[in-house]
Amino acid sequence: MNETNTLLWPKGYYTDGLNAGLRHTKNDLGWLVSTVPAAAAGTYTTNQFQAAPTRVMKALIGGQHQLQAIIMNSVCANSCTGAQGLANVATVRQWGAAALDLPEDLVGVASTGVIGTQLPMAKLKAGIARLRLTHDAGVTTAIMTTDTHPKVVSVTLTLDGQPVTIAGFAKGSGMIHPKMATMLGFIFTDAAIEGTDLQALLSATVDQTFNQITVDGDTSTNDMVLALANGEAHNHPLTPQHPEFAAFQQAFTRVLTVLAQGIAADGEGATKLVEVNVTGAATHADAQKVAKAVVGGNLVKAALFGNDPNWGRIMGAIGQTDAAVAVDHTAVAINGLPLVQDSVAVAYDEATVKASMAQPKVTIEVALGVGTATGQAWGCDLTYNYVKINASYRS
CATH class of the missing domain: 3.60.70.12 (L-amino peptidase D-ALA esterase/amidase)
Structure with a gap:
């Protein structure tokens, strides 16, 4: 191919x-x-x-x-x-x-x-x-x-x-x-x-x-x-x-x-592509649901625009779904850099993570800890220009 x-x-x-x-x-x-x-x-x-x-x-x-x-x-x-x-x-x-x-x-x-x-x-x-x-x-x-x-x-x-x-x-x-x-x-x-x-x-x-x-x-x-x-x-x-x-x-x-x-x-005003990969889900449907929730969360998207490794936004988006989650054993990483293990923060160098998030593609990895199913979704960051574009769309 x-x-x-x-x-x-x-x-x-x-x-x-x-x-x-x-x-x-x-x-x-x-x-x-x-x-x-x-x-x-x-x-x-x-x-x-x-x-x-x-x-x-x-x-x-x-x-x-x-x-x-x-x-x-x-x-x-x-x-x-x-x-x-x-x-x-x-x-x-x-x-x-x-x-x-x-x-x-x-x-x-x-x-x-x-x-x-x-x-x-x-x-x-x-x-x-x-x-x-x-x-x-x-x-x-x-x-x-x-x-x-x-x-x-x-x-x-x-x-x-x-x-x-x-x-x-x-x-x-x-x-x-x-x-x-x-x-x-x-x-x-x-x-x-x-x-x-x-x-x-x-x-x-x-x-x-x-x-x-x-x-x-x-x-x-x-x-x-x-x-x-x-x-x-x-x-x-x-x-x-x-x-x-x-x-x-x-x-x-x-x-x-x-x-x-x-x-x-190419989302309106976007500066980066965001990919969310979910592993350890009970079902494929759950994995897809969580991936979409994370990539679609406005607070997550705003943090991504600011290169802010505010992993609490990601945890909040996961928890809003009805997917099966090991609430004490969930893990989160950004661009391969671990931020959360067993649902609590791990030590990480903030400057390193922020620099990684400034790349044109950011990958968020979420491990739910309840099974073997996987899922994936894509989105972008939420920027000032998104509001500017849509405030005058008809003109």
Whole structure:
């Protein structure tokens, strides 16, 4: 398996991105297109106010697990827009289908941006007419909102003697919390796999990756992670019984993991990526719960911004969960430097720990002392700039 932090195009895929006038100069509209109908899978926000494109995409993929093109825009979320918002999604799909000479039921829409405003339809219509079938990575910036950079990764491997590529790109910076967040993620591959098997793989992998990141504890209305597999690599169709399914699963998981970590590291105003590794849990679910609680605790995140080894914040976050914990035998370390053993402080050099915490990645290790299960989550520190960005988000 080979990995690169650039966008490679699996066989039979094209992308494009451009500025359609939704914002002043940056890209704001793009698409991802397969030359043939592709198996499709998706996971979606659990927020009760699902945006129009999210609702439509969920129904579309859930009904047939097949898709050929996704039109995506930033700036306007098309959320809380009523019947007109749904009608606008249908119209955008019609325009995309006409531009690509495809059936409408093979064209989906993904949007992100400000909630509560209608799509600027005239600008979108003109923009879609300008999109081309290219290998233009501009689509990765067209979906960005407060992101400082696109999140991109590609993995290549060999299945049944055939070269296979799995590529992915995502956006996400704020309103990030487990069970889907303000993010859009797109994974596309030329591997052959049925839609239902792809859905099972995506759902399970999202639970271990995208659903294990948090920036600020807020979820949004538009979140989706979508996967397409068009079979153009001509491997034998992948099922859990395929002798190389585990290799594909490993590569697929790696793509989602890198994108999830990229979103966490690019949290609004963030200065560092935070990883929490939990060991000694009674169950995997408990380990995941504790990892998310620690990485999502605002007091923990503020201490991390200040390079303050205030391990009491971590203990408080652990104790807020209902996970099984050996309350007299819990251990905590930061970047491999022990701070707590048997639930009490151990001697450590504060200057050394503070210097370690100033690195661009901080790893917190928690040992619960009740079992053998493990868990992991990612997040970032909480900075002054987070408030500054969100105090003027609409402007």
